[in-house]
Every structure is written in structure tokens, then in C-alpha cells.
Amino acid sequence: MDEELTGQAPDHEPVPADAADVVAERARAAIQPGRMPAMYLGHGAPPLVDDPLWVVQLEAWARALPRPTAILVVSAHWENAPLAIGATADAAPLTYDFFGFPERYYHAAYPSPGAPELAAKVRSLLAGTEQVADVPDRGLDHGAYVPLTVMYPGADIPVLQISMPSLDPQRLLRVGAALRPLRDEGVLIMGSGFLTHGLPFLRDFRYNATPPGWSAEFDHWAAAALNGGDVDALASFRGAPAVRYAHPTTEHYAPLFVALGAAEVPAPATTITGYWLGLAKRSVQVA
DSSP, X not given: OOXXXXXXXXXXXXXXXXXXXXXXXXXXXXXXXTSOOEEEEEOOOGGGGGOHHHHHHHHHHHHHSOOOSEEEEEEEEEEOSSEEEOOOSTTOOOBOOBOSSOGXXXXXXXXXXXXXXXXXXXXXXXXXXXXXXXXXXXXXXXXXXXXXXXXXXXXOSOEEEEEESOSOHHHHHHHHHXXXXXXXXXXXXXXXXXXXXXXXXOOOOSTTOOOOHHHHHHHHHHHHHHHTTOHHHHHTGGGSTTHHHHOSSOTTTTHXXXXXXXXXXXXXXXXXXXXXXXXXXXXXXXX
């Protein structure tokens, strides 16, 4: 789904003095020695890079982690069956898959190294689980490159994006489990979405808008399930509070299951909380 947010002047939250320390402490507590964590994060939209609090939080999260050997991204903005592997060339062009934003957002660059070796490993690991196709002209979309420009601004780590072959949680859990061995090779598996994404129901487009009731209700439900490691409840989300409004379509929720499938323990650590435009920023790290 393309993003379309109105261009009202944003009002930013203040940045607490301990904002970076809080995120870094949570992230460090959920690291297993010798193994790269996996994550699910809210990627916002192109204006994320202008939100000082969120930038501080994402920067701190990246600094708290071991340096990845490569980054494998599953974004809400690429559904393709069979599962597709995107561009592996160095500095592949980006995919500006959004509309209605100021012109400067269409000039963002993220010339990361290609990851052909990682692509080969993904094909091997998914053999017998998913049919795999190549889409060599498909560059990183904003669900991938927007958070990466903040977390790894040097664009010096190989990045590969793969598609979601389905929005079915069980299928995505299997994909994540198949990819789990990559974590032992230092690969950061990143599911990029948004824990609530009811854009049609937003009325206040300030960054610090009070979250609508449906956004807060779904966020609180998901927090309890995540903290309890209740993957079955998370996968059976159709009966969750306010889900009709929180996820009128589910592509922003679905990448969570790739990260959870890659987990060794069921309960992830929450690194970032709060809201952006009233949508839940809740992001988690799995050990």
C-alpha cells in the first residue's frame, strides 16, 4: 500500500534527555552473545527522518547492536508470490513507493552495497519452504531505506530486500524460521511495518497527535501478547480489539511474523513505544 499523509505542519514531541539510553538499554538486554538479534520496527513514512525523537530512538537502537554483516529486510510495501529477491547490485536505485509528499523526499539516496552472497544463502535456506524468484530491478522501498538512513546512515552495510509471499502469519513464521540461521552469521533480519496503520481513520496529522482509541486499544493488546510471548494470539489477531480500524489491511502488521519466526525465544523485548500521528511506534527485538 502506498503512503499518503497530508502535509500539515508537524508538531514534534520533546526529546527526553534519556531517550537514547532507554532504547539502548532495552536493546542490549535482549542480545545473545554471538548471535545477531532480529527486529520488527515501525518505519513511519518518509517524514520519519524529520522527527527528532524517533531519529534519536532508532539511532540508539542501531548503536546498541553488534554491527551487522548484512541486513535482510522484509517490508510492508512489497508483497509478491512467489517470494521474490530484490536487487543485489551495488547502489541499486530506490523505489519511491509513495505519493503526495514534498519533492525533497523523492531525492533521498541510500547507495548501500549489494548482497548477492546473502541472496544465494536465502535461496538455499528457503529451498523446500518457499519457491523463490528474482526481481533484479526492484530497489529498496521506503519501508527499507527510510529507517536505514537513520540507523545506518553510512550506507556501508550490504542490504537485501525480499518480498512477503503472503500475509498469512503462519506462512511468514515459517519463512522467518527458515532464515533463522542467518542470525548466526551476523545478518540483521528486519521486519518493517507499523503496529497500527489505520490511515483512513486518522483526523489529526500532527506528529504528537493523541492516539485514537482504536490505535491505543490495539497497541495495548499487542503489548500484552508480545510481552507474554503469545505468538498464537498475535497470529489470531482478527479478533483483537479495534483491529478493523488499526489494520483495515494487514500488510504493516505482517512483517512482525518474519521476525518472530526467526526468534529463539517467544517473548521479544520492546525497544520503542509511543505514537506517531497517533499510530503505534511499538518496535521489538527478538533474541
